[in-house]
Amino acid sequence: MNFARPDRFAPEEWEARVQLAAAYRIFDHLGWTELIYNHISLRVPGEAQHYLINPFGLHYSEVCASNLVKVDLAGKVVGHSDWPINPAGITFHGAIHATLPGAHAVMHLHTTATQAVCCLKDGLSFTNFYAAQLYGKVAYHDFEGITVHADEGERILRSAEGRSVLLLRNHGPVTIGETLPQALLLMWTVNRACEVQLAMQGKGEAIPISRAVLEKCVADALQFNPKYGAGQDSFAALQRLVDRKDPSYRM
Numbered sequence: 001m002n003f004a005r006p007d008r009f010a011p012e013e014w015e016a017r018v019q020l021a022a023a024y025r026i027f028d029h030l031g032w033t034e035l036i037y038n039h040i041s042l043r044v045p046g047e048a049q050h051y052l053i054n055p056f057g058l059h060y061s062e063v064c065a066s067n068l069v070k071v072d073l074a075g076k077v078v079g080h081s082d083w084p085i086n087p088a089g090i091t092f093h094g095a096i097h098a099t100l101p102g103a104h105a106v107m108h109l110h111t112t113a114t115q116a117v118c119c120l121k122d123g124l125s126f127t128n129f130y131a132a133q134l135y136g137k138v139a140y141h142d143f144e145g146i147t148v149h150a151d152e153g154e155r156i157l158r159s160a161e162g163r164s165v166l167l168l169r170n171h172g173p174v175t176i177g178e179t180l181p182q183a184l185l186l187m188w189t190v191n192r193a194c195e196v197q198l199a200m201q202g203k204g205e206a207i208p209i210s211r212a213v214l215e216k217c218v219a220d221a222l223q224f225n226p227k228y229g230a231g232q233d234s235f236a237a238l239q240r241l242v243d244r245k246d247p248s249y250r251m
Contacts, residue, residue, distance in 0.1 A: 001251070002251070006066060009066075016052065017065035017066070020042045021068060022239045024040060024060045024063040025063070025245075025249045026184065029238065030238075032060075033059065035059070036059055038089075038110055039053055039054060039106075040053075040105070040106070040108075040180075041053045041106045041107075043097060043105075044070060050072055051071060051073075051094075052068045053069055053071060053085060053089055054086075054089075055067050055069050055085070056085050056086040058083065064251045065251060071085060073098040075090035088146060089108070091148060094153065095156065096174075096176060099157050100157075100162070103177075105179060106174065106183065107174065107175045107184065109191075110172040113191060113194035113195040117167070117198070118168060118170060119169070123169075124194065125206060127207065128197060130190075130196060132209055134165055138166075139160050139166050140159060141159035141167070141168050141169065143169045143170035164186055175190065178230065179232070181232045181236075184234070185223060185230070188234070
C-alpha cells in the first residue's frame with residue numbers, strides 16, 4: 001500500500017492530514033462513529049484561515065488523509081474535493097477556529113453517555129474521578145435545534161466562555177484543544193465521566209467532592225497540559241492500534 005505524500009500537499013499539511021485521519025479512525029475504533037455525522041476539525045499548519053474536516057457522506061472508517069476537505073473560515077471548500085461538507089459542522093467549527101487563537105482542534109460527537117448527560121437539567125456532576133479533572137473546564141449552550149444556522153456559531157462561542165469543554169444541551173459535547181491529542185484526551189475524559197455518572201444514577205446518593213479537592217484534581221491533571229505532552233502518548237498508543245487494524249487512513 002502506497003502512503004507517499006501526494007505532490008499537491010505541502011509536507012506540513014500532509015502531516016496534519018494523516019494525524020486527523022488517524023483521529024477519525026480512532027473514533028471509529030472506540031465506537032464513537034455516528035453513521036456519517038459529527039466532526040473533528042484541525043487547523044492547517046501555517047494557514048490560520050484554513051482547517052480540515054471530514055467529507056460529508058463517508059463513514060469514519062473511510063476517511064483518509066487525501067479525502068479530508070480543506071475549507072476556509074467561511075466554510076468554502078479550498079482546492080478540489082470529491083465530497084461536500086456538512087453545514088452542521090461548519091456552523092461552530094468555523095466560528096471556533098476563526099475566533100479562538102488556541103483552538104487548533106475541535107471535536108464533536110454523540111455517544112449515548114455524553115448525549116444523555118447533556119440532556120440532564122443539572123448536566124455533568126463533578127462526583128467521579130474523571131469529572132473531577134474537568135472541574136472549571138465545562139461550559140453549556142442551550143439547544144437551538146440542528147446547528148446549521150451561521151448565527152448560532154457566535155452564540156456557541158459566547159456560551160463556551162473560552163473553556164475547553166462545551167456541553168451542547170440536549171445534543172452532545174464539544175472539546176477544543178491546542179492540539180489534536182489534547183482535544184481527544186479531553187473528549188475521552190468527558191465520555192468516561194458521563195459513563196460513570198450514568199452508571200451511578202439510581203444506585204444511591206453520590207458522595208460529594210469538595211471544591212478544594214476538585215481544584216487539586218484539576219491542578220494535578222497534568223495530562224492535559226502541553227508541557228507534559230497534552231495526550232500525545234495516549235494518541236500515539238491509539239494510533240498504533242488503528243495502524244495494526246487498517247493503516248489505509250494514511251493514503
